[in-house]
Amino acid sequence: MIFTKSRNYEEITKKLDKNDVISVIGCSSCARVSGTGSNEVMQNLALKLMDDGYNVVEGYSINTMCTPKVFQAKLDEKVNTIITMSCSAGSSNVNQIHANKKVITTCEDIGLMEADTKERTIKIVKTYEGHGATQGQKFRMFTGEKV
């Protein structure tokens, strides 16, 4: 599985415009386990954006956005901006399918993780450049907090 971390809220809003019609697509597979794509995290982001005056019209939670299942998100025709809450592969899929829309990702790939449902923890097994310090570290499942 792929471990991701959420980007700062400001980093996301920097790329948004108040006129954007936004759909949020979250991945209920690895990103959910990492704590970056669950229904609650999606809801928190959407409500915060709405409070701040952004036009978030809908959202989809899809299992494995890195596969063609991402087509299951049948977007409202008015949507011109998509916020993806998934690893880079899920975002890449959305980018490819919706090439005419603005796609903003809220997650950054940290590396590969091994999940331990008994302990409810995640261990980082292999990291991307710049995240070597997390190698071998453990995080809580579904929140991504450091153990």
Added chain:
Amino acid sequence: MIISLRNMSYDELKDKISPDEKISLYSCNACIIACGVGGLEKMERLENLLKNDGYNVVGKDLISIGCQKHLIENRKTDVAKKKIYEEADVIIPLICEDGYEGISEIYANKKIIQVAKTLGVGSFTMDRGVVLNTPFKETGLDEKKEGYGLGEAAESLDLYTDFFDEESISKVEPEIISITIDGKQISAQKNRNLLKVCKDNGIEIPHLCHDDNLDKYGACRMCLVKIDGFRDLAASCCVEVAEGMNIITTDDELEANRKVILELAMASGDHNCLTCSKGVPSDFVSCQLQSLIRKYGITETQFDAGIDKKPIDDSSDVIFYDPNKCILCGKCVRACEEIAGLCNLGFINRGEKTTIVAGLNKEMKQTECVSCMACTDVCPTGALSEKVIYFSGKNWNAKRVLNS
């Protein structure tokens, strides 16, 4: 998904093992399949190749998702699986480097040979198949918008896109026998499963409880055929072909039986496609029961439904369970036991009250389910399905999408 490619030739693999060693094969049933390195079929091919070369393969095991440590640990105590690992001197996992971490940690006293190199994160696209989107720095590949096809990545990194010596495998001559199916003479590999032999030859026998990744079961009785010399109709999913077999796969009696089975299935629950997540077949989900009912032109059932509504389980974040759409084929129970290695699903009650429950009849979320999706992948109806959630409104209300 995690993108990995085979990193050694068959000769290099053989250099690492000796004919005296007991070998177990182990494969993940997730990303690695799309990369062409894993899955039951590939594992069986490697098993045949090694056995033909005189190596001692003592077992093989398919795991639904190899980066779930809990599932690997369970194998140490699982009655049906622990022997596969205990006996082995060598384990050859068809798995990415992420999954390798778990198996090498849990079976630290065994020789474990990693046959795949993990390159990074990628996606499965409709037009290009598997694409590597975000390579690890160590690969030396730069990130590019369109990503790398597996062939391109393999060429750049001197890795393999095909499976171990596919040409050599095809050179090993299996014992071929002659059988007759529906009056037609057919050559088939001795002891091959009859249902598969029929499929190989373009003869589709309807079935609901069979899955290539699971052990033979013979519960649904849809695949019953007539075989000369057999006292009664035989479930083709449980029969191995033998020289001279004469098989009838379709006639009026068999088709009438199949219609009755389908009508009984219809009467056994609430199979209303309008309220089912698998109601509209798509590339991602399709209902095998619906497909067969349409194929057989069944519009109503002669049997009384007359059963109580069973409670729906919507507790899991990712799995939706509607027992009213269950036909008790047992596929999910077997997938949870054989592939996940959890035994988290099982039958309870008897007769028309029989149902499948998670854990000790708890809600899915309260059980040790790890959401590996082994059960939803095999369910032939809308009983167990992956959730797609739609959010809308000023409160961002969540609603399960019936079909997308």
